[in-house]
Amino acid sequence: MDYIFHIIILINIYIILTTxxxxxxxxxxxLSLGQAAFYGLGAYFSVLxxxxxxxxxxxxxxxxxxCTSLMSLLxxxxxxxxxGDYFVLATLGFQLIIYTILYNWISVTKGPFGISGIPSPxxxxxxxxxxxxxxxxxxxxxxxMVIYIFYKLIHSPFGRALKGVRDDELSxxxxxxxxxxxxxxxxxxxxxxxxxxxxxxxxxxxxxxxxSFNLDEAIFILAAVLIGGTGNxxxxxxxxxxxxxxxxLLRLVGLPDSIGANLRQIIYGLTIILLMRFxxxxxxxxxxxx
Amino acid sequence: xSESILNxxxxxxxxxxxxxxxxxxxxxxxxxxxxxLDLLVPKGxxxxxxxxxxxxxxxxxxxxxxxxxxxxxxxxxxDKSNSINIxxxxxxxxxxxxxxxxxxxxxxxxNLSVLENMLIADSNTFGEIPIxxxxxxxxxxxxxxxxxxxxxxxxxxxxxNNNSFWERKNDKAKNLSYGQKxxxxxxxxxxxxxxxxxxxEPSAGVNASIIPQIMEIIKSFVDDKDLTVFLIxxxxxxxxxxxxxxxxxxxxKIAALGTPDDVISNDEVRKIYMGA
Numbered sequence: 001m002d003y004i005f006h007i008i009i010l011i012n013i014y015i016i017l018t019t020x021x022x023x024x025x026x027x028x029x030x031l032s033l034g035q036a037a038f039y040g041l042g043a044y045f046s047v048l049x050x051x052x053x054x055x056x057x058x059x060x061x062x063x064x065x066x067c068t069s070l071m072s073l074l075x076x077x078x079x080x081x082x083x084g085d086y087f088v089l090a091t092l093g094f095q096l097i098i099y100t101i102l103y104n105w106i107s108v109t110k111g112p113f114g115i116s117g118i119p120s121p122x123x124x125x126x127x128x129x130x131x132x133x134x135x136x137x138x139x140x141x142x143x144x145m146v147i148y149i150f151y152k153l154i155h156s157p158f159g160r161a162l163k164g165v166r167d168d169e170l171s172x173x174x175x176x177x178x179x180x181x182x183x184x185x186x187x188x189x190x191x192x193x194x195x196x197x198x199x200x201x202x203x204x205x206x207x208x209x210x211x212s213f214n215l216d217e218a219i220f221i222l223a224a225v226l227i228g229g230t231g232n233x234x235x236x237x238x239x240x241x242x243x244x245x246x247x248x249l250l251r252l253v254g255l256p257d258s259i260g261a262n263l264r265q266i267i268y269g270l271t272i273i274l275l276m277r278f279x280x281x282x283x284x285x286x287x288x289x290x
Numbered sequence: 291x292s293e294s295i296l297n298x299x300x301x302x303x304x305x306x307x308x309x310x311x312x313x314x315x316x317x318x319x320x321x322x323x324x325x326x327l328d329l330l331v332p333k334g335x336x337x338x339x340x341x342x343x344x345x346x347x348x349x350x351x352x353x354x355x356x357x358x359x360x361x362x363x364x365x366x367x368x369d370k371s372n373s374i375n376i377x378x379x380x381x382x383x384x385x386x387x388x389x390x391x392x393x394x395x396x397x398x399x400x401n402l403s404v405l406e407n408m409l410i411a412d413s414n415t416f417g418e419i420p421i422x423x424x425x426x427x428x429x430x431x432x433x434x435x436x437x438x439x440x441x442x443x444x445x446x447x448x449x450x451n452n453n454s455f456w457e458r459k460n461d462k463a464k465n466l467s468y469g470q471k472x473x474x475x476x477x478x479x480x481x482x483x484x485x486x487x488x489x490x491e492p493s494a495g496v497n498a499s500i501i502p503q504i505m506e507i508i509k510s511f512v513d514d515k516d517l518t519v520f521l522i523x524x525x526x527x528x529x530x531x532x533x534x535x536x537x538x539x540x541x542x543k544i545a546a547l548g549t550p551d552d553v554i555s556n557d558e559v560r561k562i563y564m565g566a
Contacts, residue, residue: 152424157409157417157434164399164410171397174355175411175482176385177418185420231401287401 005136009204011244012139016146016197018224018236023150024190025222026230026287027159028183029166034075034091035221037098038191040213041068042198044102047115050203057121057129057138057203064199065192072191073184080183095218102210114209121203135204142200146193151233153189162186166231166287223268227275229285238284243268294368295486295518296331296354301363303349303542323349324360325542331486333368336512336519338529338550341539342563347522348394350539351488354520355391356381369485386413390484394491394522396471398478400464404455407463407474408441409434413483437481444480448507469500476507480515487511489521493528501525505532526554538563 017039024030045067049060079090102109109115120130129138153159161182164172169179202208220243228239246267250260280288303324311317323346331337339347352358354365356379364377367389376384385391399407416433417423423430445456455474458466463474472492479487492508493501509532511517523529529536529550536553538546540563546556553559 149424152426153420156423156426157415157430158420158423160402160406160410161415161418163402163406167399167401168397170357170393171399172410173357173381174385174391174393174397175478176382176413177415178382182418189420 002132005132007244007248009132009135009139011241012143013197013201013204014221014224014240014244015143015237016200017194017221018228018240019146019150019233020190020193020197021221021225022230022233022236023153023162023186023193025225026232026235026285027154027162027166028186030080030183030186031088031222032091032187032190033088033215033218033222034095034098035190035194036213036215036218037095038068038072038194039198039201039217039221040098040102040208040210041071041191042195043202043208043213044109044115044198045195046199046202047118047208049199050119050121051115056125057123060121060203061142061196061199065195068195068198069188069192072188076184076187080180080187092215095215099210099214102213109210112209112211114207116207118202118206118208120206129203135200139200139204142196146196147233147237149193154233158185163231220268223272226282227268227271229282231281231285231287235282235285239282242271242283293333294330295333296329296520297364297366297368297373298327298329298331298350298354299364299366301327301350301353301365302361303346303353303358304361322542324353327363327543329537329544329547331518331520332535333518334512334516335534336508336521336532337535337537338533339520339522339537339539340524340526340529340553340559340563341545345539346542347539348490351391351490351520351522354384355389355488356384367486385482385484388483388485390479390482390487392475392479392487392489392492394494396468396475398463398471398475401462403460403462404466404474405438405441405459408444408478408481409437411478411481412437412440413481441481444477448477448480448510469496472496473500473503473507476504479511484517486518486520489519489523491522491524493523493525501528504528508532530554 021035024032042064045064046060049055049063055063075094079087082090103111120128122128129135161177164177165179165182172179224239224243225236227242228237229235247260247264250264255263275282301324302322304320304322306318306320308316309319327350341347349358353360356376360377364375367374367376367387369388374387399410402410414433417430442456445453449455463471466474476492489508493504496504505528508519511519533550536548536550537544538553538559546553546559
């Protein structure tokens, strides 16, 4: 049973990552390769919150979300003035810079050795979230909260304006909207909520190192969003379930890890190719990326 | 001519092209798209801008609406109370002070519904701040309900009760026909708080049966809403039927100006534009 709970916790973490990424990719048409960097920043800021500042879980989540959002502003303002491929390259550059910093700033991040012994967070100092059941509840509550918030945002005038950015920036400018400002909001909100996933991951695994937040992970998050589908709420959820459950299914088939890992990559790649060809909006999405 | 809403003064826009001259040397040659152009657009009237392809009409519209910066010259927008130099302003700022734009291509939001296309065009952006969007306050609901009511009224005023646009309000705009998209693009301008509308070939590419409807809508902008319309149009019937004034543009300059009849009967216009 613990195994099933573990899978559900991972799905919940990925739902937070994909739902947040959908705001950027699916709602605003901003293809970002820097999402793992924000995921990592969220995780490292949560370590700071839990191990140095000794915050409880809710302030720690807020702390990592706010710090990561502020960091995202550093990249948002200059890069969001770039368009299309140049924006993708800017986020790729950011991803590589953050990874390099996490990997080499050993005095702070412990570099490739990682940070272990991340303490179990507490809820208001009364209840310690340590066992798998506690994390199941916490991750489910957080995933549900993120889904609810993004559902509200997507179906609001703000979401409508973001869809306007996605559909036709020129038209949006001509009706008096500040497109750069809308993109910065989307970027900052997406980063902040991804940080919540990072905080949850760090406190659940109790150990983080930079390899969990590298370019592969950024592509993995993006692949999950593209496979599940963009532009609505259910697509990213289905994408998260798909990418977490698939390797477990391959394991059940009894393939050795060395083959299973490679096969998994091939299946992800094939799935994306087939979807781009036959269903560019993803399994359950409603919008095909331009 | 009556009081002007737009004073265009000595606007120039050029680009430099590197060419090989007769001696085989590279040299830069400057091409003028807009060449020291002066024009007053009268307030409360329909002014048509005609001219051949490449005459600089759309570039002039792009300069007025801030999408292209001119090399020199000024564009003054005469608001209800004051005169504003909009030469260096951004497109969104120009839209906010009261200049609406309809593009030559169908720049409506294809993946938004018909109603959402109207709501997003409203000048009130209150609910678009994330915090306001998330907490659906009473004011937020009120603003949204008012926008929906306004959109419904606009559709009813233009297309009558039980009109197809309201009936299809939840359909995605991409599912409308080309002509309907043009009509939606025109209609949504009424959601904004505009004084001057720049319409780039509103009748281009639409079914002939829709053109009278488009002309009626444009006339209603001026007659019923007291707006000013400045439009680029190739369909001379539309120009003759609805325009109060007409400017003929050739090689980046205004070559003829006056009533549509005067301009169209001008020998130079007939020679250059109509090949007569």
